[in-house]
Amino acid sequence: MPEDAPYAYEVEGLYKHYAGTPEPANADISFRIRQGEFFGLLGSNGAGKTSLVKQMIGLVRPDGGTVRLLGRDVFTHPRFTTVNVGYMPQTAFALNSLTVREAVYFSAHLRGMASRATAKRERDAVLELLGLGHLAGKVARQLSGGERRLLQIAVTLTASPPVLILDEPTNELDPSRRRQVWQLLRDLNQRDGRTIILITHNAIEAEQVIERVGILKAGRLVALGAPAELKASLRSQVHLSITLDDTQPLGLLPDYVHVQSQHRGRVVALVDAADLPHLTKDVNLAQFPEFTMHTATLEDVYVSYA
Amino acid sequence: MSATRDEKLGLGLASQVWDLFHIQLTNWRWSWPQMVLTGMLAPLVSIAALGLFARNSGHGATEYVLTGSVTMAILFETQNKIASNFAFMRGNGAFEYYAALPVRREALILATLGAFSLLSLPAVAVTLLLGSALLDVPLSFSPLAPVALVLALLPSAGLGAFIGSRSATIEQASSLSLATTLLMMAAGPVAVPPELLPDALTWIGHANPAVYASDSLRHSLTSPSPTSALSDMAVLAAFSLAVWVLTSTRMHWRARYGRRAAGQDQRAHLTEGRHT
Numbered sequence: 001m002p003e004d005a006p007y008a009y010e011v012e013g014l015y016k017h018y019a020g021t022p023e024p025a026n027a028d029i030s031f032r033i034r035q036g037e038f039f040g041l042l043g044s045n046g047a048g049k050t051s052l053v054k055q056m057i058g059l060v061r062p063d064g065g066t067v068r069l070l071g072r073d074v075f076t077h078p079r080f081t082t083v084n085v086g087y088m089p090q091t092a093f094a095l096n097s098l099t100v101r102e103a104v105y106f107s108a109h110l111r112g113m114a115s116r117a118t119a120k121r122e123r124d125a126v127l128e129l130l131g132l133g134h135l136a137g138k139v140a141r142q143l144s145g146g147e148r149r150l151l152q153i154a155v156t157l158t159a160s161p162p163v164l165i166l167d168e169p170t171n172e173l174d175p176s177r178r179r180q181v182w183q184l185l186r187d188l189n190q191r192d193g194r195t196i197i198l199i200t201h202n203a204i205e206a207e208q209v210i211e212r213v214g215i216l217k218a219g220r221l222v223a224l225g226a227p228a229e230l231k232a233s234l235r236s237q238v239h240l241s242i243t244l245d246d247t248q249p250l251g252l253l254p255d256y257v258h259v260q261s262q263h264r265g266r267v268v269a270l271v272d273a274a275d276l277p278h279l280t281k282d283v284n285l286a287q288f289p290e291f292t293m294h295t296a297t298l299e300d301v302y303v304s305y306a
Numbered sequence: 307m308s309a310t311r312d313e314k315l316g317l318g319l320a321s322q323v324w325d326l327f328h329i330q331l332t333n334w335r336w337s338w339p340q341m342v343l344t345g346m347l348a349p350l351v352s353i354a355a356l357g358l359f360a361r362n363s364g365h366g367a368t369e370y371v372l373t374g375s376v377t378m379a380i381l382f383e384t385q386n387k388i389a390s391n392f393a394f395m396r397g398n399g400a401f402e403y404y405a406a407l408p409v410r411r412e413a414l415i416l417a418t419l420g421a422f423s424l425l426s427l428p429a430v431a432v433t434l435l436l437g438s439a440l441l442d443v444p445l446s447f448s449p450l451a452p453v454a455l456v457l458a459l460l461p462s463a464g465l466g467a468f469i470g471s472r473s474a475t476i477e478q479a480s481s482l483s484l485a486t487t488l489l490m491m492a493a494g495p496v497a498v499p500p501e502l503l504p505d506a507l508t509w510i511g512h513a514n515p516a517v518y519a520s521d522s523l524r525h526s527l528t529s530p531s532p533t534s535a536l537s538d539m540a541v542l543a544a545f546s547l548a549v550w551v552l553t554s555t556r557m558h559w560r561a562r563y564g565r566r567a568a569g570q571d572q573r574a575h576l577t578e579g580r581h582t
Binding site: 057058059070078079082083084085087089091092093094095096097098102106107109110111112114159161162 | 309310311312315316317321322325326328329332333395398399400402403404405406407408409560
């Protein structure tokens with residue numbers, strides 16, 4: 001993504017407080033996403049991600065602030081927003097009684113592929129892209145959870161909207177399908193220049209594709225930046241994972257190893273980077289059945305803010 | 307970068323309605339026979355029960371029972387089922403799905419009303435034909451009958467859409483709609499002639515679209531009277547319009563700003579244009 005690319009989204013001072021709730025769903029949220037960027041939105045349940053996204057696509061009106069998509073206010077240009085954003089919610093698939101073929105066709109047509117022949121061509125291309133061709137005649141509700149998720153992605157991709165907002169796209173997918181989806185999203189971003197906004201809990205997988213991330217906590221944007229920048233803030237700590245055998249007590253580990261969790265001999269701990277040289281001197285690490293060490297991941301960043 | 311799409315892209319209202327109408331019909335492709343059967347049950351029970359008493363009250367009373375039962379079939383098949391369907395769509399994310407597409411809420415309402423009105427026709431026809439035979443009421447179709455039928459369907463279909471789109475759950479929509487159906491059947495001369503009802507109920511019936519639906523069907527199907535049928539149809543058209551305005555403005559859809567906000571946004575654009 002070129003650094004001087006125009007903005008896909010400009011969110012300024014967004015505030016939303018639902019009646020009857022003690023805390024605002026979103027408070028003072030401001031950020032910008034450039035066209036062609038792969039942006040991740042992380043946050044625990046109830047952090048305000050869905051509320052934010054619904055305002056970004058104009059489904060929910062904010063109590064304060066503005067949202068601009070490709071330079072236009074989403075609330076005063078609803079049609080422009082719907083034509084330019086493909087949104088995949090995390091909720092159940094709305095077209096469950098249609099066959100895969102019908103669901104993709106109607107979505108393509110309703111998204112503005114005016115001629116039925118064009119919509120049919122688009123349907124066939126998208127089914128091919130997602131490897132759903134063999135399921136074309138099957139009713140959506142009869143699909144497995146993972147197949148239905150792929151169908152939701154297919155429906156979202158129809159008519160090639162330049163901005164995609166995907167809420168947990170790899171939920172319920174098996175590992176090979178997950179890889180397929182990440183590769184597809186990478187291609188759509190890099191080859192076609194699509195702006196992709198990914199809402200996910202799966203920070204480890206997301207880290208492989210996103211360029212920048214925003215972390216929400218209690219309705220506020222608590223971190224924003226490239227994964228490497230955010231990880232740098234935790235770089236002073238090293239993560240250890242050690243498996244102890246039955247004869248090895250936890251006391252083998254020096255005091256400066258801060259144990260985070262322990263279950264059936266498997267210990268997860270943090271060590272200050274400065275103490276690392278001491279650790280290799282004080283403990284014979286080769287005595288443990290398993291020992292791994294790594295610097296902070298995006299998931300560690302996410303957990304540190306959660 | 308992927309190209310921005312022109313907001314003029316997207317289907318016209320008629321094409322949106324046609325697609326959504328297809329989707330609604332497709333949803334019922336396997337279960338419509340059960341839907342027809344359940345829609346006929348209450349009206350046929352009403353014909354059997356009220357018919358026993360109406361026979362002793364003369365031909366006019368049996369006509370009321372017949373057209374009242376057809377009105378009941380309409381209420382069950384359109385109002386109740388549309389209310390449940392809208393509540394279901396709201397609950398399963400279909401509203402959100404459609405609202406995130408370049409689709410107008412009016413298209414979804416029209417398509418749903420159209421599909422359920424079409425699906426109600428078998429139950430209405432069977433109730434009419436079977437009721438006519440059971441009650442010995444001859445049918446004499448007037449050219450106004452199809453229009454009367456459509457206008458009889460519209461207010462209850464619209465009311466169902468309003469109840470369903472505003473209800474929090476499908477259970478709430480079903481019970482609210484059923485209560486409304488029963489009230490509409492009881493409040494006024496729908497299936498019982500006015501002379502057999504207390505004056506208060508007959509008076510209340512002036513505000514009940516089911517009374518005009520039953521009347522317009524009677525005036526176009528059993529005792530043709532074009533003038534009376536037309537005046538009933540005019541009232542039904544007014545009810546339809548009122549319910550349409552209520553539903554299309556009150557249904558949850560995309561967030562919208564008023565003209566003032568839109569004007570401010572336009573001014574902001576112009577200012578930006580000058581700066582660049």
